[in-house]
Amino acid sequence: MTAITGGSARRLARWLVCVSALGCLPGAPARDAARGQQQDGSAEAASHPKEYWRGKLDPEVYRITRCSGTEAPFTGKYWNNHADGIYRCSNCGAPLFDSTDKFDSGTGWPSFTRSRPNSVSRRQDTSAGMVREEIVCKHCGAHLGHVFDDGPAPAGQRFCVNSASLTFEKRGAKK
Numbered sequence: 001m002t003a004i005t006g007g008s009a010r011r012l013a014r015w016l017v018c019v020s021a022l023g024c025l026p027g028a029p030a031r032d033a034a035r036g037q038q039q040d041g042s043a044e045a046a047s048h049p050k051e052y053w054r055g056k057l058d059p060e061v062y063r064i065t066r067c068s069g070t071e072a073p074f075t076g077k078y079w080n081n082h083a084d085g086i087y088r089c090s091n092c093g094a095p096l097f098d099s100t101d102k103f104d105s106g107t108g109w110p111s112f113t114r115s116r117p118n119s120v121s122r123r124q125d126t127s128a129g130m131v132r133e134e135i136v137c138k139h140c141g142a143h144l145g146h147v148f149d150d151g152p153a154p155a156g157q158r159f160c161v162n163s164a165s166l167t168f169e170k171r172g173a174k175k
Contacts, residue, residue: 048140057091064164065091065142068127068134073108076163081110085170087161092140096120096166097159105151105158110166112159113151120144120159135159 053066063069073079078087087097087110096119097112105111118138125134125146135144144165151158 053091058164061090061164064162065144068125068143069162070145071109071162071164076109078110078163078166078168079108081168083168083170085168085173087112087166087168089137089140089142089144090165090167091142092137093167094119094137094139096137096144097161099171103152105160107160109145110161110163111151112161113155113157115159122147135161137165 050066054062057065060071064071081099081102083099085099086095087099087102088095095116097110097115101112101114103111103113115135120135121138122133122135125132132146132148135147136142137144142165143162145159145161148158148160149156
């Protein structure tokens, strides 16, 4: 067994406190990170309690999409995917991003220059001691990641997305 020391122990302790407060550990009270309610007020999110999502989703997908978590860079299944197709919400299946808008940002997360029309909502995120713009699925409220103003031209935006919040459908694939 390996001992956890120094900075790793402090990061683990902060993570445990955070996920416990968010209701992401078994037995913890279920509530959204910042508001004590469903993620965005959408019909899908409002119609399903946290227990529904806990039962439907893999624990890691739940942690990331329902508790505003983040996967480690270069570990997600889509950061290096170059296939042609559509990226969908892993929670509800809504189409979110097109592969033609994906680019290699060097960050280790799937990055896109834009989302599909009317697919994501944006809101201010003041967690982690900084101000960022969070992106969530407009249909079900799943946390996707964040958008930054350091992307390529012409819009200059980088939609930095967790792979766990996505599924991928190759273009032309039969459903």
